[in-house]
Amino acid sequence: MLQVVIIGSGNVAQHLIKAFAAIVQVQLVQAFARHPENLSHLLPKEKITNSFNDLSEADVYIIAVSDDAITEVSSQLPLEGKLVVHTSGSASLDQLDSKNRRGVFYPLQTFTKNKSVDFSTVPICLESEHKEDYRILETLGYALANSVYRIDSAQRQSLHVAAVFVGNFTNHLYGIGSRICKENHISFDILKPLIRETASKINTLTPLQAQTGPALRNDKNTLQRHLDFLKDSNQKEIYTLLTQSIQKAHEQKL
Amino acid sequence: MLQVVIIGSGNVAQHLIKAFAAIVQVQLVQAFARHPENLSHLLPKEKITNSFNDLSEADVYIIAVSDDAITEVSSQLPLEGKLVVHTSGSASLDQLDSKNRRGVFYPLQTFTKNKSVDFSTVPICLESEHKEDYRILETLGYALANSVYRIDSAQRQSLHVAAVFVGNFTNHLYGIGSRICKENHISFDILKPLIRETASKINTLTPLQAQTGPALRNDKNTLQRHLDFLKDSNQKEIYTLLTQSIQKAHEQKL
Numbered sequence: 001m002l003q004v005v006i007i008g009s010g011n012v013a014q015h016l017i018k019a020f021a022a023i024v025q026v027q028l029v030q031a032f033a034r035h036p037e038n039l040s041h042l043l044p045k046e047k048i049t050n051s052f053n054d055l056s057e058a059d060v061y062i063i064a065v066s067d068d069a070i071t072e073v074s075s076q077l078p079l080e081g082k083l084v085v086h087t088s089g090s091a092s093l094d095q096l097d098s099k100n101r102r103g104v105f106y107p108l109q110t111f112t113k114n115k116s117v118d119f120s121t122v123p124i125c126l127e128s129e130h131k132e133d134y135r136i137l138e139t140l141g142y143a144l145a146n147s148v149y150r151i152d153s154a155q156r157q158s159l160h161v162a163a164v165f166v167g168n169f170t171n172h173l174y175g176i177g178s179r180i181c182k183e184n185h186i187s188f189d190i191l192k193p194l195i196r197e198t199a200s201k202i203n204t205l206t207p208l209q210a211q212t213g214p215a216l217r218n219d220k221n222t223l224q225r226h227l228d229f230l231k232d233s234n235q236k237e238i239y240t241l242l243t244q245s246i247q248k249a250h251e252q253k254l
Numbered sequence: 255m256l257q258v259v260i261i262g263s264g265n266v267a268q269h270l271i272k273a274f275a276a277i278v279q280v281q282l283v284q285a286f287a288r289h290p291e292n293l294s295h296l297l298p299k300e301k302i303t304n305s306f307n308d309l310s311e312a313d314v315y316i317i318a319v320s321d322d323a324i325t326e327v328s329s330q331l332p333l334e335g336k337l338v339v340h341t342s343g344s345a346s347l348d349q350l351d352s353k354n355r356r357g358v359f360y361p362l363q364t365f366t367k368n369k370s371v372d373f374s375t376v377p378i379c380l381e382s383e384h385k386e387d388y389r390i391l392e393t394l395g396y397a398l399a400n401s402v403y404r405i406d407s408a409q410r411q412s413l414h415v416a417a418v419f420v421g422n423f424t425n426h427l428y429g430i431g432s433r434i435c436k437e438n439h440i441s442f443d444i445l446k447p448l449i450r451e452t453a454s455k456i457n458t459l460t461p462l463q464a465q466t467g468p469a470l471r472n473d474k475n476t477l478q479r480h481l482d483f484l485k486d487s488n489q490k491e492i493y494t495l496l497t498q499s500i501q502k503a504h505e506q507k508l
């Protein structure tokens with residue numbers, strides 16, 4: 001049985017701790033938190049340490065800290081020749097200290113406080129410095145999830161950018177929609193079936209095939225009415241830029 | 255039983271024809287198409303006409319044509335005092351000829367060719383000039399769908415703009431994500447669970463609560479790396495604008 005130590009107490013760390021606790025193929029032997037109280041709702045006291053010198057033996061050490069802290073934390077670990085991975089979509093493998101066997105265990109999903117995640121559906125993107133370690137990470141990945149992908153540091157960087165577009169930015173567009181509804185005394189619920197259908201269409205169509213709307217049809221009257229309607233200069237700018245971008249993409253079949 | 259005539263043969267008209275054919279509470283007596291062959295896969299010949307003079311008697315005439323054609327088509331109808339509605343999110347009730355009893359029957363969903371729609375989940379937004387007609391439209395709405403909303407022309411205009419943000423624009427962001435994946439030899443499938451989870455989170459959180467990512471955290475290193483990564487000036491511009499917009503929204507708790 002694989003033994004795992006998790007280093008970190010933030011969002012991703014907490015979601016991983018919960019996920020590992022729920023499966024039998026992996027033993028979560030310990031978690032490191034500078035402030036152990038951050039994890040006390042998830043683990044018994046004796047499984048939490050705030051000292052690197054007390055780290056337990058394990059097959060894999062998972063550093064789940066903010067991107068900026070990965071290099072420092074990995075260099076502080078009093079370990080050598082161990083398999084140490086980070087969970088970041090945007091940090092490269094090189095940001096880990098080379099005294100250990102380096103790897104990446106990147107669960108590509110949006111993790112929000114107070115919203116549980118079904119890990120079985122989360123794609124796990126793996127990279128390892130040493131070929132043998134890939135097997136270990138793969139075992140760990142499949143213990144949690146149904147799909148595991150080999151993604152190198154350059155690909156992971158591009159994937160992370162793409163994830164910002166389809167995840168963070170999309171959610172922000174939901175926010176703009178919700179604000180427009182609120183200002184006009186309409187329930188945001190009316191838009192939710194459209195949001196679901198838009199997300200679901202791309203399972204059977206490419207986004208290019210799935211595109212609809214006044215920008216695609218170049219329906220100038222509607223586009224102008226929408227711009228006249230929008231009073232917020234920021235919303236106007238987003239509307240204009242994305243309309244142009246849709247039209248460009250379709251001219252070029254991108 | 256309500257008798258309905260559909261005028262139009264485009265996307266929305268075809269989806270409505272299919273939906274009405276599948277329910278028993280409404281009788282689709284006829285459809286009008288300038289080119290009857292456009293509907294011949296959906297209806298028997300004798301139910302399709304290409305002449306306004308042959309329009310059948312019905313309780314409701316549904317004009318499902320492009321926004322720009324609504325006024326012209328409605329004035330050409332050789333009908334008077336009949337309930338005539340359009341299906342557009344962006345046209346006002348006034349765009350219908352006042353010789354008939356006017357109304358709007360707007361199914362708020364994205365309709366794509368070759369992708370069937372479960373109408374029961376589509377919110378139907380209704381408006382009527384005459385109070386008594388609202389009941390008829392409501393009956394028609396609930397025959398197709400589980401939720402029906404009273405939305406006046408001004409609200410519908412705002413709803414349509416909001417729908418462009420959460421539907422059309424969101425789909426375009428999926429397209430950008432898919433393009434980045436393709437260019438870096440990564441399967442777009444890796445992003446689909448994130449897309450699904452992002453769409454699903456707003457059922458339990460507001461979009462403001464659901465927001466995550468480098469823009470929200472103001473993670474300057476990652477933001478800069480992403481901008482350096484993006485070579486397409488259009489993608490760069492969208493990235494910059496939406497990042498700023500997320501940061502503004504969160505400062506102002508919008």
